[in-house]
Amino acid sequence: MTTLSELATPYTPNWCPGCGNMSLWAAFKNAAVQEGWDNTNTALAAGIGCHGHIVNFTKITSLEGLHGRPIPVATGIKLSDHKLNVFAFTGDGDCLGEGGNHFIHACRRNHDITIVIHDNGLYALTTGQTSPVSPHGFVSKSTPQGNLDNPLWPLQLAIAAGATFVARGYAGHIKELTELFVKANNHKGISVLDVLQPCVTFNKVCTHETYQQNTYYLDGSHDKTDKEAAFIKSMEWGEKKIPLGVFYEVQQDTYESQLPQLKDKPLVMRSPVYEGTEKLLKGYI
Amino acid sequence: MSKQEVLTIKIAGQAGQGIKSSGILLAKFAKRSGYNVFNYIEYPSIIRGGHNVMQINISLDEVTGPSYKIDFLIALNQDSIDFHLDEYKENSSVLYDSETNLDLSKLPENVSKYPLPLLDLARECGGSELHINTVALGALIGLKSGDIEVLKVLLKEEFEDKGENVIKLNQDAAEKGYSFVLDKYKDDLTDKLKHVQSLNETKDRILINGNEAVALGAIRAGLQFAAIYPMSPISNILHVLAKYQEEYGYVYKQPEDEISAINMSIGASFAGARAMTATSGGGFCLMGEGYGLAGIAEVPLVIVEGMRGGPGTGLPTWSEQGDLRMVLHMHQGDFPRIVLAAGDPQEAYYLTLAAFNLAERYQTTVVLLIDKNICENDQSYPIFDSKEYVVDRGKFSVDKIEDYKRYELSADGISIRSIPGVGNFFIANSDEHNEYGYSSEEIDNRNSQMNKRMKKLETCASTDMPPQTLYGSKDADVTIISWGSNKGSILQAIKEHENVNYLHITWMNPFPTGQIKKVLEESKHVLGVEASFSAQFLGLVKEKTGIEVKDKLLKYDGRPFYTHEIQQKIDSILGGKK
Incomplete structure (x- = not known):
């Protein structure tokens, strides 16, 4: 059993009041309490950006690494101890800018990890520049005349690259987001959870109001095993037309389950002293 | 001091003609016939075409370096004649295919010529262009009075998994060349490759290059996780590691780039696996950021850096020692980096063993520098002995510790390392952090954490650095x-x-x-x-x-x-x- 107080660290979140990260963090902790994620069964990796601070406020063992690199770190953790629930917290800049290559390749590998994109549509920790998901024409400190780049759509990218679980949540809906965290972790394979979490300080376009007025949840009429339907839904974005929920989910063998050397137990539970290494040298006689 | 007698043989031809495999066969032949061997390989950065050269140095005494001058050249094409004109000694010899109309006009007069119908002989036993090198090897061994049976055993081992027919065809091809020279050049035979020891006496000697030595050393050292992106000249490390992963129970993963390679390895080490990566200079540039992450987060990591000519793409298949300052200084700020450098495959093996223990003992990065010559040159040695080696994980605990502090200050700079999943909370933090791992920018904490980390180098110097x-x-x-x-x-x-x-x-x-x-x-x-x-x-x-x-x-x-x-x-x- 995990309790909320056990997840508390001596630090209070330093995110701005109203920041989407606050409720994202609340939803994650709720999911942890519900599912019993703690220091005996879970590890976190985070990148650099406002999102990365989450590890300082959540008492689950973590590695806060480099900008753009939480996904390979999470991959290494999972391959070494595949019994752990592994979460990679990342931002839209961290995941799709600096770490874009890692994201694409992680999607095609089906490691049993969950990638959580704290998606606020811009770079916030560096005080408001355009990010890979910022819309065309977006005015920011780095694009005062308007953004000339077209945005990347993380869900489209994830589905195209082969991810087996693709979902979107909104930080303001703590109950629904809690469920999405649970579903993403329970999925056997790579899970991509894009969380819309408004930056109240720098983003005047993607606000709580925008999402409260324009999001809706995919219902039973959406076939989440249909890749084409999922892709079409992932292209939907506009007034009253921002879908939330699970877009795509299919079962495939996880990467870890295909490694015979991980059948008995995780790598780190095995002795690193191997029998019969002398015979390797004898092959060179 | 008397001059050491070294027989230097060069096999040259275009890529795809089996130059490397013939060279290794000849080297193994000489080793099993009781000689010491040093191989030097040269090739351009392409797969087919281009001039490939393998130099095999053979001696009754230890031989450790390449010669410029050669005693015997097996020339499989015109370039092989034209590119080595200044490498002959007084009485060097060239063996070539008599039916290919090579232009030999530029060859110095004193070079002995051994024309053989290599392709015809190969065809006589059902072979093709693919078997020319084997015919030539048989002929060379004939001219130097080697034991053809030793070569036949090697060919059997070489083609074991290709079936009886392939083995027989190659053995016949070797025999053809061998018999041909015994008949045609019977007055020219020397005893330079004659068997000098019984096979039993040569059984404990191996022929190995640096890449192979590093890979086998890593397995012996208890490697549990390696993520390595292919790059000349270290790719063969990953080939060997990939091959044996199921048998020994470690994981090799090919990542999408070197940035991922080092970050995956850091994740694995954080989770408790003995981890490594390997690359060359250009790949190490990409690892620069992860290098310092491992340093500040105190994550043990072995990084093998096989140098080649730089900068940029530089000389991809040639050697240089231009990466030393990079591995000593790359990354912002200071962290305790251990940097070792091997001089040959044997040293590479033993330093790999040491590197894994040092990485876990000091909970930091250990770079093992090698270079293309070490990576790819084969040398004969008595079989490596690691009986005394003990896997040492340093201050490592998987027990639940009350009020656990990952970065607790200590006299030697080393704190107890634990892993996720055992109940001990910590943050392996890239930000400056306090003893628990929480981000902290306090002045006293910064100073004490930096001092603690750098103290590890002093401890290492006084505890583990051997005399040179x-x-x-x-x-x-x-x-x-x-x-x-x-x-x-x-x-x-x-x-x-x-x-x-x-x-x-x-x-x-x-x-x-x-x-x-x-x-x-x-x-x-x-x-x-x-x-x-x-x-x-x-x-x-x-x-x-x-x-x-x-x-x-x-x-x-x-x-x-x-x-x-x-x-x-x-x-x-x-x-x-x-």
Whole structure:
């Protein structure tokens, strides 16, 4: 059993009041309490950006690494101890800018990890520049005349690259987001959870109001095993037309389950002293 | 001192003609016939076409470096004739296909010619162009009075998984060449490759290159996770590791790039696996950021860096020692980096064993520098002995610890390392952090954490750094100081100079300053030998010891130091007297 107080660290979140990260963090902790994620069964990796601070406020063992690199770190953790629930917290800049290559390749590998994109549509920790998901024409400190780049759509990218679980949540809906965290972790394979979490300080376009007025949840009429339907839904974005929920989910063998050397137990539970290494040298006689 | 007799054979042809495999076969043949062997391979960065060369140096005594001059050339195409015209000795020989109309007009007159219908002989036993090299090997062994049965056993082993027919075809091809020369050139036979020991006596000797030695060393050291992106000249490390992963129970993963390689390895090590990655200079540039992450987060990590000619893509299949300063300085700020450098495959094996223990003992990065010559040159050795090696995980605990502090301050700079999943909370943090791992920018904390991390280097220097080896007599007229693959060339060169010794450095950080200073101060004349334009290592020697090595033999053309280059330099210092 995990309790909320056990997840508390001596630090209070330093995110701005109203920041989407606050409720994202609340939803994650709720999911942890519900599912019993703690220091005996879970590890976190985070990148650099406002999102990365989450590890300082959540008492689950973590590695806060480099900008753009939480996904390979999470991959290494999972391959070494595949019994752990592994979460990679990342931002839209961290995941799709600096770490874009890692994201694409992680999607095609089906490691049993969950990638959580704290998606606020811009770079916030560096005080408001355009990010890979910022819309065309977006005015920011780095694009005062308007953004000339077209945005990347993380869900489209994830589905195209082969991810087996693709979902979107909104930080303001703590109950629904809690469920999405649970579903993403329970999925056997790579899970991509894009969380819309408004930056109240720098983003005047993607606000709580925008999402409260324009999001809706995919219902039973959406076939989440249909890749084409999922892709079409992932292209939907506009007034009253921002879908939330699970877009795509299919079962495939996880990467870890295909490694015979991980059948008995995780790598780190095995002795690193191997029998019969002398015979390797004898092959060179 | 008598001159060592070394038989130098070169096999040359275009890529795809089996130059490398023939060279290794010949080297193994010589080793099993009781000789010492040193192979040197040269090739361009393409898969087919291009000029490939394998040089096999064979001697009854230990042979450790390449020669420029050759005794015998197996020339499989016109380029093989044209590109090596200045490499012959007084009585060198060339073996070639008599039916290919090669232009031999430029060959020096004193070179003995051995024309053979290589392709025809291959076809006579049902073979094709693919078997020319085997016919030629048989012929060479015939001319040098080698035991053809030894070659046949090797061919059987080589083609074991291709079936009886392939084995027989190759054995027949070798036999064809062998019989042909015994008949046609019976007056020219020498005994340079005759069997000098029984097979039993040569059973405990191996022929191995640096890449293979590193990979086998890593497995012996208890490697549990490796993520390595392919790159010349280290790719063969990952080939060997990938092959044996199921059998021994570790994981090799090919990542999308070197950035991922180092971050995956850091994740694995954080989770508790003995982890490594490997790359060459360009890939290491991409790892620069992860290098320091491992340093500040105190994650143990072995990084093998196989140097090639830089900068940029540089000389992808040639050697250089231009990455030393990079591995010593790359990354912002300071962290305790251990940097080792091997001089040959044998040292690479033992330093790999050491690197894994040092990484976990000091919970930091250990770079093992090797270079293309070490990576890809084969050398014969007594089989490596690791019976004394014990896997040491340092201060490592998987028990639940009350009020666990991952970065607890300690006298030696090392704290107890735990892993996720065992109940001990911590943050392995890239941000400056307090003892638990929480981000902290407090002045006192920053200073104490930085001091703690850097203390590990001092502890390492006093606990684990061995004295460096001084080869040759203590009292010499010339002392050479160098590192890396120059070792073999230097040792080969000074065999003929009793009054020259060699100080070989394998620890670059921490640095054996005291010992080097003492040896250099007591030397009559110091010569620095290095394969880099800016003499990076000699600069380091000056920085640490205050001693400037004024006499330098430098090279940055990608080629190894040939024995005669070092000897000529020594002779010029000694004024011609030996």
